[in-house]
Amino acid sequence: MPNLIGRARNWRGLWGVLPILLSGCQGGILDPKGQIAADEKSLIITATILMLLVVVPVIILTFVFAWKYRASNTAAEYQPKWSHSGKIEAVVWIIPIIIVTGLSILSWKSTHKLDPYRPLESAVAPVNVEVVSLNWKWLFIYPDLGIATVNELAFPKDTPVNFRITSDAAMNSFFIPQLGGQIYAMAGMETKLHLTAQEAGTYHGISANYSGAGFSGMKFNAIATETPEQFNAWVAHVKATGKPLDAQGYIGLTAPSENNPAAYYTLAEPRLFPAVLHKYMAGRQSMAASDEEIKVAELSRVLCKTPTLAPVKE
Numbered sequence: 607m608p609n610l611i612g613r614a615r616n617w618r619g620l621w622g623v624l625p626i627l628l629s630g631c632q633g634g635i636l637d638p639k640g641q642i643a644a645d646e647k648s649l650i651i652t653a654t655i656l657m658l659l660v661v662v663p664v665i666i667l668t669f670v671f672a673w674k675y676r677a678s679n680t681a682a683e684y685q686p687k688w689s690h691s692g693k694i695e696a697v698v699w700i701i702p703i704i705i706v707t708g709l710s711i712l713s714w715k716s717t718h719k720l721d722p723y724r725p726l727e728s729a730v731a732p733v734n735v736e737v738v739s740l741n742w743k744w745l746f747i748y749p750d751l752g753i754a755t756v757n758e759l760a761f762p763k764d765t766p767v768n769f770r771i772t773s774d775a776a777m778n779s780f781f782i783p784q785l786g787g788q789i790y791a792m793a794g795m796e797t798k799l800h801l802t803a804q805e806a807g808t809y810h811g812i813s814a815n816y817s818g819a820g821f822s823g824m825k826f827n828a829i830a831t832e833t834p835e836q837f838n839a840w841v842a843h844v845k846a847t848g849k850p851l852d853a854q855g856y857i858g859l860t861a862p863s864e865n866n867p868a869a870y871y872t873l874a875e876p877r878l879f880p881a882v883l884h885k886y887m888a889g890r891q892s893m894a895a896s897d898e899e900i901k902v903a904e905l906s907r908v909l910c911k912t913p914t915l916a917p918v919k920e
Contacts, residue, residue: 635783639805639830642720642786649716656705656712722789722799725768732766732800735759736879737780739773739791741862742820744780744811747879753844754851754878756859757826758868762837763806769799772883774860779815782828788814794886803830820864827868843870850874853908856882881905 638644675682718724725732736747747754761767771780773791781788786801803809813824831837848870849855855871856878875881877898885906 638784639807639809640785640801640803641726642801643784644804645716645720646787649712649720652712653709656709659705660702720787722787722797724800726766726800726802728764728766728802730765732768733761734768735761735770737769737771737791738879738882739771739775739778739780739813739817740860741775741818742813742824742864743859743866744813744824744826745859746826747873748841749873749876749879751841752873752876753841753848754871754873755844755848756869756871757866758829758870759811759826760829760831760837760840761803762834763803763830763832765834766800766802769801770879771797771799772879774882774885776817777815778813778817778824780811781814782809782811784809785828790815794883796883803828806830806832818862820862823865845872848872851878853878853881853905857909875905877902877905881909885909 635643635650636647638647673679734748734750736749738745738747743756744759745754745756746759769780771789771791772795773793775793777793778791779788780791780799782801785803786799789797789799791797807830809828809830811826811828813821817824829840831840849872851859851871852874855874880902884902887906
């Protein structure tokens with residue numbers, strides 16, 4: 607009786623720990639809050655189940671064969687000259703072929719459906735956001751709204767968000783786990799991502815590619831508002847409290863800093879993102895095809911200048 611009581615207590619302790627272990631699934635890719643993330647979760651689970659159709663039987667048969675053909679089992683059939691079985695060959699070839707074919711079809715369809723460059727179909731006008739990866743913070747530019755933020759992103763729920771992403775530092779990876787997959791941010795290159803949130807809330811965004819000392823603190827909040835009116839109020843707050851962000855202000859942001867709080871700006875230079883994108887090829891003849899490209903090239907040259915540091919007073 608005491609043993610049974612002790613076992614019952616152990617089981618109760620295990621069930622008490624289980625919710626803590628499962629809580630690790632909250633806020634990650636297995637807790638999706640957007641359609642893209644939900645489709646990716648479904649893809650992960652489906653692919654895992656298909657692969658387990660091979661893995662699980664192999665594991666079970668390993669123990670079955672080890673038990674059946676153990677040295678002490680004299681009743682097991684002994685066939686030292688056995689070399690071939692058509693039935694076994696059929697099983698080990700046909701079943702994997704079916705599974706691999708299924709995975710191939712699934713991968714082909716999902717690769718096109720979940721293409722990060724593919725715009726989301728919606729009757730709602732999208733929110734356009736330009737993303738710049740810095741050391742070690744994220745700059746979000748809203749070109750249509752004339753604002754910019756650091757380490758805070760907002761948009762209404764059920765509204766597509768079109769991201770244009772680049773880097774003004776080491777290669778990085780832009781990732782909001784609950785809304786969709788990650789995509790790289792690289793200097794002198796532009797990548798795209800399209801996401802949406804189906805529930806209002808604050809979702810944690812991270813850097814998913816190691817980029818130096820401040821990498822662990824390179825985080826931001828993605829805020830999905832319940833209504834467009836709440837988003838408009840957030841935009842108004844940014845405009846009312848933000849500082850102007852021009853070329854010199856941007857150069858100040860490029861200085862390495864860690865664990866940066868959210869900051870708000872009004873966009874004083876509308877060509878900032880293309881200038882950052884072309885910063886590493888400033889002066890090339892190909893950028894002088896139009897007046898707009900000439901202005902972008904001139905701004906890129908300004909951004910390339912290293913700010914002068916004041917001498918340290920002793």
